Amino acid sequence: MIKSPYSLKGQLISLILTFLLLLLAEIITSTLFPLFFPSSFRPDIGILIVFFLCFRLNFTFIPFILFFMRYLHSLFSLEHWALGTCIAIFFHFLFQYLKDILHFSSFVLEGLFNGIFLLFWYTLFALAYYIKYEALAPFLQTPFVFFLQVLFLSFLSPYAFQYLTKIWNLNEKDSLD
């Protein structure tokens, strides 16, 4: 029997798998990266999962999924969940408007656009950080490591999206309503 991607059960399984993937990503970032790279190099892979959900899923309860994603993230970080959720929902609105315009025809293009969106995400984060602490976000003080991080995530994003597309049983161009 073929599992329908649009059934509630199918979506629930995909959702659980996505959460497990996020937890795996958090463990890799918090444990493996500091072991093998300089401790300031900790790319937040969870952002890519948030991007995928914002771009490809159009559920009614998507804000609550985004909230839970960032809440899980906050268990591995000092970052408050509210900040990540605010930015994620902003991106969700943005992607809903951009999804008809943007068509990722190649891996390079997909990586490039994700790189731009990542820079935008970090800009919003830095803005919130500045408002709260009246200080530059630490990643802006080490621009080389920061850009290396964005480059790494941009390179990873097409592969991550491909994998998540399989998890959610989506066609290449479809979004799940």
Add this chain to the structure above:
Amino acid sequence: MEDFLPNKQGKLKNISSLGVFLFCLLKLAQVDLISTKEQTFFEQLIVEFFAPTQMALTTLKTKGKEFFADYLANVSAQQQNRTLQTEVATLKNKLLSFREIEEENLRLKQLFNFQEKFSGKKLLAQIVSRDVNNAFQMIRLNKGSSDGVIPQSPVVTADGLIGHIYRVTPHYSDVLTILDPKNKVDILISRTRAHGILEGKGDSYPRILYMSSKDPVEIGDLVITSGLGAIYPKGIFVGHIKRIQRSSIGLTERIQLSPFVNFDKLEEVLVLLFPEKTELKAQWNLLDKEQ
């Protein structure tokens, strides 16, 4: 045109998105960017469940390093004659193990000598992982409330101050290091006995604020904890003055500190446990209940 008009489901999604967004915005206005230190049962469950994986990966790295060192030792030994090969490899392996043990002993001895300076219970803990977001400076330890760790316990090494315990679960705890902007430590310049506040900037060099211009600091001055603030005991080494930037009219100055602790190479730390803190907490809880 109709495509752009939201349908009923779309409207509901937009409303729920806006609702969650506004709720988060309100929450952000109320609180700090840093998540709460009170751990719910679910949070404890997630941390307790996944932290062993983080610990296993850290251990795997140490073992991998040993294995790699052994492998290298064996490869170099192959270049020598067959008779000596086994002996050399064995000796090298032993030497590597001894060196590792020697280094570990040295670190533990330093910690042991250091801990004698402080009264109260001390707990040796290992670093399990670091903060996922590199904008924040948190480290996770493999000791928690079941080992007696309580929030705000100071964390140190033989070199100096690390920070204090911020969140606790039964078997793991998170340390807010002195590099994080959220952490503020009352410090003392050892030479002049002048007070100041140490504040993290998120990078490797925290800054010192509110120094009196009557007691000018100099580059290289030793900085220790003052004991004020009821978190850190007096006299813990923090670092030395690295850089001083005075404004042209001399009213303000930016002082940068170089911590004694190398945060990139942390492996073991000491958690200082003060029984009086537990008593104090119990008293506060009692007062809260009475109110």
